[in-house]
Amino acid sequence: MPYSEQHVTSVRKWSDKTFSLTTTRPSNFQFENGEFVTIGLRPEGKLIARAYSIVSTNDADYLEFLSIHVPEGPLTSRLAQVREGDTVWVNSKATGSLTLKYIRPGRNLYLLSSGTGLAPFMCLIRDPEVYKTFERVILVHTVRTVPELAYKAEIEALTNERLFYVPTVTREPFKTPQRGADLFRTGELFTQLGLPQADPEHDRVMICGNPDMNKEMSTYLEHHGWVFTTHRGVGNFTTEKAFVLHNS
Numbered sequence: 001m002p003y004s005e006q007h008v009t010s011v012r013k014w015s016d017k018t019f020s021l022t023t024t025r026p027s028n029f030q031f032e033n034g035e036f037v038t039i040g041l042r043p044e045g046k047l048i049a050r051a052y053s054i055v056s057t058n059d060a061d062y063l064e065f066l067s068i069h070v071p072e073g074p075l076t077s078r079l080a081q082v083r084e085g086d087t088v089w090v091n092s093k094a095t096g097s098l099t100l101k102y103i104r105p106g107r108n109l110y111l112l113s114s115g116t117g118l119a120p121f122m123c124l125i126r127d128p129e130v131y132k133t134f135e136r137v138i139l140v141h142t143v144r145t146v147p148e149l150a151y152k153a154e155i156e157a158l159t160n161e162r163l164f165y166v167p168t169v170t171r172e173p174f175k176t177p178q179r180g181a182d183l184f185r186t187g188e189l190f191t192q193l194g195l196p197q198a199d200p201e202h203d204r205v206m207i208c209g210n211p212d213m214n215k216e217m218s219t220y221l222e223h224h225g226w227v228f229t230t231h232r233g234v235g236n237f238t239t240e241k242a243f244v245l246h247n248s
């Protein structure tokens with residue numbers, strides 16, 4: 001059976017829409033940094049499980065997840081009530097396309113995220129292999145309100161001349177109100193950071209956000225000489241949706 005029951009070891013609320021939880025790690029569970037796994041609850045015996053990117057790195061003895069709280073959501077309406085000591089079900093098979101295997105080595109690695117799409121990048125920015133593969137890592141995180149800037153203090157503490165962090169907030173006053181995707185497309189991002197314009201020959205992009213942002217950025221990159229990683233070969237950009245629009 002791929003699912004095992006794991007104990008919740010901590011819960012952290014970021015905003016009325018987002019929270020993180022840490023759990024014990026199944027003993028047989030292996031994954032690549034940047035991958036996702038399904039986790040779930042059995043409220044009336046029947047498993048309700050959803051995909052979650054793993055925030056914690058693969059050398060940690062615990063697992064961490066960053067979650068949305070959808071008030072009517074079958075899983076998260078319940079997951080948001082979970083407390084330390086409760087249990088969740090964790091699948092032991094991880095997968096995903098936001099790992100180092102899905103991108104060619106290069107100069108600067110741009111990690112463009114929105115909302116809970118930050119999760120896999122929290123893992124990657126703490127992976128030493130990433131800094132062996134790229135000269136610099138630029139993490140862009142766009143949210144609507146300031147409290148949704150999950151892990152802001154932790155990320156700021158990690159920043160140095162090789163890790164840049166660009167938080168942006170679109171619906172509340174904030175020093176950077178633009179969407180990350182717009183900053184990238186207008187080139188303002190590179191000017192602000194004092195970096196060369198992103199160039200498909202040298203630089204790489206990973207995208208994890210809402211389905212519209214993923215689509216918009218993928219289309220833009222493909223029209224500007226970037227190559228998406230597919231089964232035909234490893235390119236210079238890769239994406240994962242942070243969620244699926246079931247009702248659209």
Ligand SMILES: Cc1cc2nc3c(=O)[nH]c(=O)nc-3n(C[C@H](O)[C@H](O)[C@H](O)COP(=O)(O)OP(=O)(O)OC[C@H]3O[C@@H](n4cnc5c(N)ncnc54)[C@H](O)[C@@H]3O)c2cc1C
Pocket residue numbers: 036050051052053054066067068069070072073074075076077115116119240241242243244245246247
């Ligand atoms: C590859 C992959 C990785 C994912 N990783 C994460 C993750 O790390 N953290 C996370 O919170 N969710 C993640 N999701 C979404 C997650 O699988 C669930 O959809 C989410 O937990 C809500 O579950 P639910 O049963 O409450 O509602 P669902 O019925 O699954 O979703 C209801 C609606 O809520 C909206 N929604 C769902 N998830 C989100 C979200 N994350 N942000 C904004 N709106 C959303 C969508 O409009 C969706 O149609 C991921 C999804 C995929 C496909």
